[in-house]
Amino acid sequence: MTETGVVATAHLGANGRDGRVGRSLLRRLLKNRMLLVGGFLILAMVLGAVCAPLLASSDPLRQDTANRLKPPFWETGDLRHPLGTDPLGRDVWSRVLFGSRISLTLGLVAVAVSGSIGTLLGLLAGYYERHVGDLVMRLVDVQLSFPVILLAISVVAVVGRSLPALVAVLAISGWVVYARTVRGSVLSLKGKDFIEATRALGSGGLRILFRHILPNCMAPLLVVATVQMATMIILESGLSFFGLGTQPPTPSWGGMLAEGREYLIAGAWWLTTFPGLAISVTVLGINLLGDGLRDVLDPQLQNH
Amino acid sequence: MLTLVGITLFTFVLLRMVPGDPARLILPENASQAEVLQMRKLLGLDEPLYTQYFLYMRDLIRADFGTSFQYSVPAIELVVERLPQTIRLSLAATALTLALAVPAGILAAVRRQTFCDFGAMLAAIFGQSIPNFWLGLMLILVFSVNLPWLPVSGASTWLHYVLPTVTLAAYLMALVARLTRSSMLEVLRQDYVRTAHAKGLAQRMVLWRHALKNAAIPIVTVVGMQIGTLLGGAVVTETIFNWPGIGKLVIEAIWRRDYPIVQAVLLLSAFVFVVINLLVDLLYSYLDPRIRFQ
Numbered sequence: 001m002t003e004t005g006v007v008a009t010a011h012l013g014a015n016g017r018d019g020r021v022g023r024s025l026l027r028r029l030l031k032n033r034m035l036l037v038g039g040f041l042i043l044a045m046v047l048g049a050v051c052a053p054l055l056a057s058s059d060p061l062r063q064d065t066a067n068r069l070k071p072p073f074w075e076t077g078d079l080r081h082p083l084g085t086d087p088l089g090r091d092v093w094s095r096v097l098f099g100s101r102i103s104l105t106l107g108l109v110a111v112a113v114s115g116s117i118g119t120l121l122g123l124l125a126g127y128y129e130r131h132v133g134d135l136v137m138r139l140v141d142v143q144l145s146f147p148v149i150l151l152a153i154s155v156v157a158v159v160g161r162s163l164p165a166l167v168a169v170l171a172i173s174g175w176v177v178y179a180r181t182v183r184g185s186v187l188s189l190k191g192k193d194f195i196e197a198t199r200a201l202g203s204g205g206l207r208i209l210f211r212h213i214l215p216n217c218m219a220p221l222l223v224v225a226t227v228q229m230a231t232m233i234i235l236e237s238g239l240s241f242f243g244l245g246t247q248p249p250t251p252s253w254g255g256m257l258a259e260g261r262e263y264l265i266a267g268a269w270w271l272t273t274f275p276g277l278a279i280s281v282t283v284l285g286i287n288l289l290g291d292g293l294r295d296v297l298d299p300q301l302q303n304h
Numbered sequence: 305m306l307t308l309v310g311i312t313l314f315t316f317v318l319l320r321m322v323p324g325d326p327a328r329l330i331l332p333e334n335a336s337q338a339e340v341l342q343m344r345k346l347l348g349l350d351e352p353l354y355t356q357y358f359l360y361m362r363d364l365i366r367a368d369f370g371t372s373f374q375y376s377v378p379a380i381e382l383v384v385e386r387l388p389q390t391i392r393l394s395l396a397a398t399a400l401t402l403a404l405a406v407p408a409g410i411l412a413a414v415r416r417q418t419f420c421d422f423g424a425m426l427a428a429i430f431g432q433s434i435p436n437f438w439l440g441l442m443l444i445l446v447f448s449v450n451l452p453w454l455p456v457s458g459a460s461t462w463l464h465y466v467l468p469t470v471t472l473a474a475y476l477m478a479l480v481a482r483l484t485r486s487s488m489l490e491v492l493r494q495d496y497v498r499t500a501h502a503k504g505l506a507q508r509m510v511l512w513r514h515a516l517k518n519a520a521i522p523i524v525t526v527v528g529m530q531i532g533t534l535l536g537g538a539v540v541t542e543t544i545f546n547w548p549g550i551g552k553l554v555i556e557a558i559w560r561r562d563y564p565i566v567q568a569v570l571l572l573s574a575f576v577f578v579v580i581n582l583l584v585d586l587l588y589s590y591l592d593p594r595i596r597f598q
Binding site (some may be wrong): 283287 | 307310311314315429430432433434435437438441442445446449456529532533535536537539540543554555558559561565569570573574577578581
């Protein structure tokens with residue numbers, strides 16, 4: 001990253017201390033249309049997840065074989081099942097709503113875990129270039145040469161299906177991106193005068209890393225974390241699609257796709273359309289938010 | 305090379321940790337304990353792990369990837385047999401990307417801030433947001449179920465290629481279109497592009513000869529890094545469309561704990577990744593003759 005990038009990040013850090021800088025940043029954030037649309041979509045999804053019990057038309061787990069495979073309400077006129085029912089007579093709308101809880105929570109946890117691991121390794125790899133750096137970058141190379149989904153499937157097949165295992169798999173798949181990004185930032189920051197000055201004042205390596213270098217990596221980190229959230233949600237749904245994610249009968253978007261797939265040819269389109277739409281809208285929102293954030297926070301990476 | 309060794313070690317240890325005994329999976333359910341032990345001996349599973357790894361590496365150097373537990377033929381034969389289908393599908397997806405996404409990116413950059421630009425970039429961000437496993441299902445729904453135009457599965461005629469190719473290419477197309485646009489915008493501002501215009505070259509010539517060649521380096525780099533994504537996409541696409549390639553093979557092998565096949569495919573995909581990125585490095589010096597290798 002070059003000067004401008006660092007200056008922009010410094011603004012972010014100064015947010016609390018200097019009201020004017022904070023306000024101008026806020027104004028730039030609000031002016032970005034992608035960011036607004038993305039933020040709105042995410043907000044809607046989060047609200048849907050939080051208020052799922054209020055918005056749901058029935059219990060997502062309740063089976064009702066008398067009303068199985070009902071199409072959405074505009075084909076039946078039945079508002080008790082707005083988006084139809086699945087082969088066990090469970091309400092699709094309610095299952096999509098409750099499914100958002102799994103996807104969003106897992107996405108957040110995975111980003112937090114993989115972000116922490118990746119950032120830590122990236123910091124160390126950038127600062128202690130010779131020893132830690134070589135090792136970490138070698139690991140990154142090894143992992144990058146595997147298709148992520150194949151890696152995830154293999155790992156889940158090994159450790160078995162469980163929530164901690166799922167988080168572990170998602171975290172393992174995600175740390176590489178943070179490590180590379182942070183390492184790059186550290187390498188360019190390391191030679192800067194203010195780091196030299198801190199060192200001259202007698203600060204130790206870890207203090208320099210966490211007090212002085214890390215805050216200056218925050219802008220690219222935030223952007224990467226946003227984009228990774230989208231990747232994690234897709235990966236989680238993908239694993240569930242292969243039957244390796246969340247255990248049934250817990251509703252999850254990917255699991256619903258897998259269950260509905262068999263009924264696709266028979267014409268039960270609503271089983272696969274709505275959960276997939278939910279995944280796509282969520283990911284779209286996050287991608288828009290990420291692009292907007294990048295444009296505002298990191299002018300160096302801007303798409304012009 | 306060291307990367308490849310790391311990969312062998314990783315896949316080996318990972319897959320040996322899988323709970324479930326492959327010997328029991330092959331034998332009928334009522335097999336006696338003695339039969340299981342004999343089968344384990346036959347498969348080489350009775351040796352300690354490090355011996356197993358040593359034997360595995362020794363065979364690997366002789367291009368022997370081990371024998372499939374399930375089919376009792378060399379794993380490499382199964383992989384080689386299925387490989388052409390995956391390569392064909394990947395090439396079709398790459399061709400589609402080059403034919404559509406690169407021109408779309410150039411158009412968006414040249415007609416910046418117009419309807420073309422907006423439309424192409426909107427399509428791209430949608431393309432990046434739709435997971436391929438859902439896209440595949442929706443394509444089947446529209447073009448095979450509702451409109452009986454295209455086949456759902458199989459790989460015999462060219463019609464069978466349409467849906468899997470689009471499914472596999474969607475993400476790559478979106479990525480390449482966006483990259484091409486931003487990279488072209490960068491290049492179009494350069495003095496040499498203005499010079500080319502000033503000396504009266506046709507727009508077409510300036511774009512394809514002068515601008516695109518210089519804009520290609522970041523595009524090629526990222527595409528090289530995305531080979532893994534393409535292979536992962538092949539796993540998903542082949543599963544959805546019942547495509548007889550290595551993606552489907554490896555998924556089935558994972559379910560059946562057929563380690564040699566999984567290892568062969570993982571190693572092969574890693575090898576492809578390393579080779580392609582080496583080719584990308586070589587391509588740099590063609591695209592920009594100033595880049596030379598020490």
